[in-house]
Amino acid sequence: MNIDEIMSLGIGDDERVYAFWLQSVPWIGQGPVPAILKAFGSPRQAFLASDEKIAEVLGKRSDPKALLSYRKENDIFEKYDEFMRSGMKVSFAWEKDYPERLKYIPDPPLALFYIGRLPENNKLSVAVIGARQCSDYGEMLADELGEALGKNDINVISGMAFGIDGISQNAAISAGGSSFGVLGCGADICYPDSNYGLYEKLKTSGGIISAYPPGTQAMARFFPPRNRIVSGLSDAVVVLEARTRSGTLITVDMALEQGRDIYAAPGRLGEELSSGTNGLIGHGARLYLSPEVFMGDLFEDHASIMTEGFTEEDASLSFLKPAFDAPSDKRHRSYTGNAPKEPELDEEHLEIYRLLSLFPQSAEDIEEKIQRKNMDSPGVTGICLMLMELCLEGHAVQVSPGQFCRKTD
């Protein structure tokens, strides 16, 4: 059921309670709700219908038990009031405050339950997604991008999961921006519970959104539909790290279906966590080079959103765009202009700094590189001392005992 079909039903505000009842079951995607609406014409009519009639409409697709027993056992008005009093909100697809972006995706979710607020239509939104078990490299990229987006008042949409999701969202909020977490469980449940800090922050600096009714416990099958909302709420999707077979790539598939721009961060060949992103680039995803270059592209492509808000045209525009743009001259310029400057260090330290990368290395790895270059080596201990000095000066970080990465500002 697309947005036009939904709007044509002409469901009024006074039917919210009944619509709330229809959504009281954690359907996957929209579930059988469109079929019910089509058959009965409105949520109220459905509520007044007999058990047999509803069971007939649901047919074999879904078990009517949950929906019917909810109706039988509860006073749905009381339940609705209780929900509204709890501070949570709900937005239905036919209502004004429903995010414009979601309206134009195929089969938009009919209800969004949320705490906090929904992403604004006139602000740019970016989904930052990636592996839960990410590497230090992914961690660094996520932190960097989240911070840049937060500073530039671009909403960060993600799944509040471990790894890339949580890191980028935390960074965005710390930088003063807003972020929205889309969950695969009820919005009143913090999943994973160890991200409770982020969950609390999202309540005030953004929102927690779910298509599932409150109280729904997380289940694996709830996550792919959740991913559809993550990409649906965004203007572009950035994949920082992903394996070839991963949930992240499911989100990418959904995003492509919705006509969103896909950006992928390149990684070193042979790194399993970059195999997915490198593959995406091979298939025509846009190259993620740095927060600055990325935001440059974003502003260029979606500038109108900030003045006029997201419109149907934006949605249809994306469909027409070629999957891959050859980088224009301008982009080349902006990239070289943003190449990280080398810090002011003496020759010895600079040499070590140059050998560092965003991938963790030990002093022994660096010693090996030096030997391969036939340069004079200060020995493992000497290298270690210099690495410590670089850490103190803020040019390197020690990510775990004995492992060092370059630090970019």
Place this chain on the structure above:
Amino acid sequence: MFTDTLSATIQGINALIVHVETDIANGLPMFNIVGSAGTEVKEAKDRVRSALKNNGINIPPSRITVNLSPGGLRKDTTAFDLPICIGMLTAMEYLPGSSTEGILFLGEIGLNGEIRPVRGVLPVVMAARAEGIRECIVPMDNASEGSIVPGVTVRGASDLESVIDYLINRDDSILPATHTDPNGLFNENAVSIPDFDEVRGQERAKRAAVISAAGFHSLLMTGPPGAGKSMIARRIPGILPPLTLPESLELTSIYSVAGKMPKGKALVCTRSFQSPHHTITSQALVGGGPVPMPGIISLSHRSVLFLDELPEFGRDAIECLRQPLEEKSILISRLRYTVEYPADFLLICAMNPCPCGYFPDRNRCRCSENEINRYLGKISGPILDRIDLCTELKSVEIKDMTSEKNGLKTSDMSEMVLKAREIQERRYKGTKYRFNSELKADDMEEICRLGNKESQLMEKLYKEFSLSARSYHRILRVSRTIADIEGSEDITSKHLLEAASFRPDLDYFRNRR
């Protein structure tokens, strides 16, 4: 008739002289042993009776009472068999009363009169000497252990008959064990410890091993399976300075009390390497039991205690190490006894960085963040707080295995350790300290004095790495050892930075994200 025979019992790792008093009187025939005698001692009467009978000596049907004085001290040992036997023979006037005077007896007796080895002979002989006793008769197997104490004639006996012969005739039916000069034993007893040059690559870990051995700093190694963590640990006893005689006597006493002396060996001359399995109970680790016995930590006294797979050890067992790590000894108090065993060990730990072992190599490690946190969270914070050095090993690559370059050898490393050791000996002469790792905060200001530039660096380290007061002192202690290895009077920035690079970062083990 009443007689008094000398023997001894073990208390902790020391021995206490016990008077075995025997009285044979008229009355209903009975045989009683009194004086806080444990089951082992009570059973002696049956062994003694049979042994005497089988040697052709009949016990008269009379009232026999044996008292072990001091009576309040609990005794759980079979070593009283021989003194009880001798005491009865004297009381029966089978032996002349004067023949046993001034002789200490120790030994378990078999039903045929054979004398079997017992625990704790060295401490007993040392106690005998302290009491002015000049002669001891001990089981043959334990004779060499007792023979290292100068000024006491130790005779090893293999059966009851020869002891009786000796006491009656004073002939050479049992020979005194030749007094062995302990100093001479050090060379011949050396056990071969594998050499460090078999460890390929891993230069940083080897460096950490040197610092650890030089200052007796506890060390934690993390790394994937097969990186060589156990290999390095096994080689550390080889770079520790050789045992001194007092240390060796102390260690031998512990081994003797624990009944762990190798047969025929007179002295423990090398630092041991104890690597208990992670299922070890806390009692086995620190000692205890119904009859007090030293635990693994006391057997690792002045040696290496290696805990492989640290997170797998039971929490109770690991927490037990806290006090011994501070006090260098363990006080075991039970309802029936309180004993103190020395436990000054060098703690070396090894662990994988995650359950599968390959983190942070995400190409191989698929452990979830939760699993890693749970795994690392198993390590007790207070123990981590007492670990001075932390180093990471990486997997060995094929080119390391085939490379010509072997890096540091045991001989190079022990030279470095010895140098640092000598400096410490000079510095701590007349103080309570022996190693840099023992330094307390109040003395640190004096011994680890920093220059202006170094103080500034330390301040920077403190801020940048958000150190705690404890880790601040830890870096100072380790840098003192590094300076000693380099033979430098002052601690320089170089030493501080290196010490900081080995710091166990608690953040790595807690709240990783």
